[in-house]
Amino acid sequence: MVCGTKLRIYKTIFTRIQPNSLFLIALKNKKHFDIIICGGGAAGLLLAHGLIQNNAFDHLSIALIEKEQKNQNDRTWCFWEEGKGKWDHLVSSRWDNAIFQSQQYNANFSLAPYQYKMIEGINFYNHLYPLLEKAPNLELIQAEITEVNASDKYGEVSTHEATYTGDKVFSSIPKEEYKQQQKFPVLQQHFIGWFVKTEAPIFDQDTMVFMDFDLDQKNNTRFMYVLPFSPTEALVEYTLFSKDLVKDEEYEAEITQYLNQRKAGKVSVTATEKGSIPMTAYNFDQHNSAHLMHIGTAGGWTKASTGFTFQKSQEKINALIEFLKKEKALDQFPQRNKFNFYDMLFLDVLAKYNGEGSELFSRMFQRNTPQRIFQFLDEKTSYRQEVLLMSSFPIGRFVKALFKRVFSL
Numbered sequence: 001m002v003c004g005t006k007l008r009i010y011k012t013i014f015t016r017i018q019p020n021s022l023f024l025i026a027l028k029n030k031k032h033f034d035i036i037i038c039g040g041g042a043a044g045l046l047l048a049h050g051l052i053q054n055n056a057f058d059h060l061s062i063a064l065i066e067k068e069q070k071n072q073n074d075r076t077w078c079f080w081e082e083g084k085g086k087w088d089h090l091v092s093s094r095w096d097n098a099i100f101q102s103q104q105y106n107a108n109f110s111l112a113p114y115q116y117k118m119i120e121g122i123n124f125y126n127h128l129y130p131l132l133e134k135a136p137n138l139e140l141i142q143a144e145i146t147e148v149n150a151s152d153k154y155g156e157v158s159t160h161e162a163t164y165t166g167d168k169v170f171s172s173i174p175k176e177e178y179k180q181q182q183k184f185p186v187l188q189q190h191f192i193g194w195f196v197k198t199e200a201p202i203f204d205q206d207t208m209v210f211m212d213f214d215l216d217q218k219n220n221t222r223f224m225y226v227l228p229f230s231p232t233e234a235l236v237e238y239t240l241f242s243k244d245l246v247k248d249e250e251y252e253a254e255i256t257q258y259l260n261q262r263k264a265g266k267v268s269v270t271a272t273e274k275g276s277i278p279m280t281a282y283n284f285d286q287h288n289s290a291h292l293m294h295i296g297t298a299g300g301w302t303k304a305s306t307g308f309t310f311q312k313s314q315e316k317i318n319a320l321i322e323f324l325k326k327e328k329a330l331d332q333f334p335q336r337n338k339f340n341f342y343d344m345l346f347l348d349v350l351a352k353y354n355g356e357g358s359e360l361f362s363r364m365f366q367r368n369t370p371q372r373i374f375q376f377l378d379e380k381t382s383y384r385q386e387v388l389l390m391s392s393f394p395i396g397r398f399v400k401a402l403f404k405r406v407f408s409l
């Protein structure tokens with residue numbers, strides 16, 4: 001990032017000055033931008049890119065503050081999409097077929113008209129950062145943010161080196177408040193994934209495994225997620241939807257067992273990924289104000305019932321770009337809809353009966369086409385389709401959850 005030099009200069013200054021001079025330097029460095037984006041991961045980059053691509057924002061000064069160099073392949077993003085997509089040139093693998101598997105139900109289905117696509121984080125960063133560096137009205141600042149606040153006049157972002165103010169501040173810096181509340185259960189989608197090369201050709205490269213529940217559930221919702229790249233190469237991810245994380249050795253032992261059962265032969269692990277994504281109906285919007293909006297996972301843009309975030313963030317950014325042209329207060333941006341309610345009920349049930357996730361998902365796939373399920377998860381179904389989908393689930397559990405919510409309001 002261009003501002004690595006800037007960061008080094010700040011560090012040199014700070015090592016030579018006395019602590020009481022820090023305040024003066026911080027004031028001197030105070031800088032104002034029209035827009036500040038905190039965090040240059042998926043949501044921050046999608047927003048920055050949306051802004052510099054749109055002439056309506058050419059007159060605005062924009063800063064993007066990110067603490068890392070973003071030169072590692074720290075994650076892969078997958079999502080389903082109909083037809084051609086905006087990021088197709090960055091897609092490294094795609095699948096037309098998928099498998100759902102459990103003790104109750106097995107299906108091998110075509111995803112058409114969708115494709116399941118994968119973007120490697122490093123390709124996304126390598127494509128977007130150079131574009132942002134070239135934008136004349138955008139400044140990239142590499143620094144660790146220590147605080148993000150907002151007054152009724154502007155938002156304020158502090159780093160160790162300086163304080164910045166912005167008419168509009170967007171923050172994707174992870175927030176933890178949702179963990180401290182009791183109103184909504186918090187599950188995590190947590191996983192370890194191994195990129196493996198196997199001796200034996202055990203993968204079907206045209207067919208990804210969306211969810212394989214045919215594992216010991218240990219009273220949780222546990223499944224394997226497999227993205228095959230060739231008959232001998234795949235990303236194999238042991239995933240849980242549960243409240244508590246497990247030890248790394250447990251995820252790894254399950255992946256090893258899964259590969260052994262499929263007679264993979266000698267296995268080499270070429271890379272790994274690890275994640276823990278919040279799944280909660282907590283209302284993240286309550287932390288937004290006229291000059292500060294939280295975006296990405298920190299803004300509640302993770303689909304609460306699945307943990308998918310990338311595609312939803314892109315859709316939110318598209319709507320946000322249009323909204324910003326109207327010059328309204330940021331907390332006027334419409335965020336919530338009936339799908340938040342469905343997610344809330346689903347998570348209430350999944351948290352309470354965590355060992356029944358396999359059955360819930362099996363019923364959903366058994367009684368609906370995958371296309372309807374994806375449409376529903378994309379929040380694009382009609383009421384009629386939603387009723388059909390809801391009726392797949394054990395009705396008693398959901399009615400109970402509904403009553404509990406209604407009477408606790």
Ligand SMILES: Cc1cc2nc3c(=O)[nH]c(=O)nc-3n(C[C@H](O)[C@H](O)[C@H](O)COP(=O)(O)OP(=O)(O)OC[C@H]3O[C@@H](n4cnc5c(N)ncnc54)[C@H](O)[C@@H]3O)c2cc1C
Pocket residue numbers: 038039040041042043044065066067068074075076077078079143144145146172173174273274275276277295296297298307308309310311
């Ligand atoms: C391993 C992994 C795999 C995932 N796979 C998928 C997937 O396949 N599909 C999907 O839809 N979702 C996936 N997700 C979930 C989600 O899409 C990603 O986490 C996504 O990156 C979220 O975007 P974000 O902008 O909210 O957060 P991030 O992309 O994490 O961006 C936040 C940025 O803020 C920076 N930052 C944090 N703290 C500070 C600070 N104090 N100062 C300055 N900068 C800071 C971070 O370095 C980071 O660059 C995955 C998550 C993980 C962890």
